[in-house]
Amino acid sequence: MxxxxxxxxxxxxxxxxxxxxxxxxxxxxxxxxxxxxxxxxxxxxxxxxxxxxxxxxxxxxxxxxxxRRPDDRTVYDSARHTSDRPPALRVKLEIRQAKASAALASLLQIHAGALLTEHEYVSLAGTSVRSVARLYVPHKVAMLDCPEGPLSPWGDNVRDLLTAVGVHVASSAERITSRLPSAEERELFRSPAPVLAVERTSMDTTGQVVEAALLLLPGDRAEVLFTTHTHVESRGKPDDL
Missing domain, CATH: 1.10.10.10 (Winged helix-like DNA-binding domain superfamily/Winged helix DNA-binding domain)
Structure with missing residues (x-):
């Protein structure tokens, strides 16, 4: 009943x-x-x-x-690696110096307590929080300054900063889970809906992890888009007999 x-x-x-x-x-x-x-x-x-x-x-x-407006959703595109942002979003950025926790140390493949820089991007539509992205770069990889230009809600500016200092990302791995929000996340997103948690690690050409990102999106106002590019070799016509 x-x-x-x-x-x-x-x-x-x-x-x-x-x-x-x-x-x-x-x-x-x-x-x-x-x-x-x-x-x-x-x-x-x-x-x-x-x-x-x-x-x-x-x-x-x-x-x-x-x-809620039915089309009022924020889309996270896994192929997006630019500083563009959805036009309706306003993005705030805070930069902190911190020490790696055990979980971050494992993710970044560094020692616990190692120094790193945290970039926290919070995107808003009006007063509604649509995503939180926290990106971490070890000091041994690079010491990054504040980015210039438009801010990406996914923290893509950090990748631009890495490229500027000669650190090139060759590959990325993303793991997405859906779970119930913590009390803090429920208050942050003003919703009891499950959250989408994206864990992203980026590696250089040697396989070293140069960046880790933890993204949070409210499940009732977000979706994730995966884009795969396939290389197709062109073949000429067979010779006429």
Whole structure:
């Protein structure tokens, strides 16, 4: 038997589908909805959380709940290695000096405690966080400055900086997992939906890891695109007999 919050969520789902609230429009206040359905605030919020996880509703702190636009998604393209950014996104960058944790040391194939530079890119659409990319470069590989020009939400500027100092990336490996968000990630993305976690390592021509990236995207507002380029050799026509 469906729980009370699921029944409320289904009713709201049908009302949205019927056009009672259009994409981008605000839902009634939670107190009003709770009174309408004769439900407690926690039950009503559980229903709204379910709709957020489905990508139907988006909650903005201090403003309320809104019907999410169906095409409002951020696309991570695995073939993207430029400093271009999606036009609707605003990107913030913070640069820190840090010491490698055990997990980062394993990823970068360096000793724990080794010095590295962290570049943190946070992309936003309005006030909604759409991605967080943290990139790490060991000091023994390069000491990088602040990038110039437009910022990429995926941290591609770091690769440009590496190229500028003579470190060339020859290959990259990416591992993508889907998992439930931590309490901090749930608050950051304002959604209980699963997150997409991308772990990317980049190697030079000798196989040395020169960069590691940890990317986070909210699963209800993001998708990942993989592009494969295949080399096809041209063949001439056989000689006429």
């Amino acid at each position: 469906a729980g009370r919050y699921q029944t409320i969520a289904e009713d709201l789902r049908q009302l949205i589908a019927a056009g009672n609230w259009r994409a981008g429009e605000q839902l009634p206040a939670e107190t009003e909805l709770a009174s309408l359905y004769r439900a407690s605030r926690p039950t009503l919020r559980s229903a709204l959380d379910l709709l957020q996880a489905e990508g139907l509703v988006e909650k903005f702190h201090g403003r309320g709940n809104f019907v």
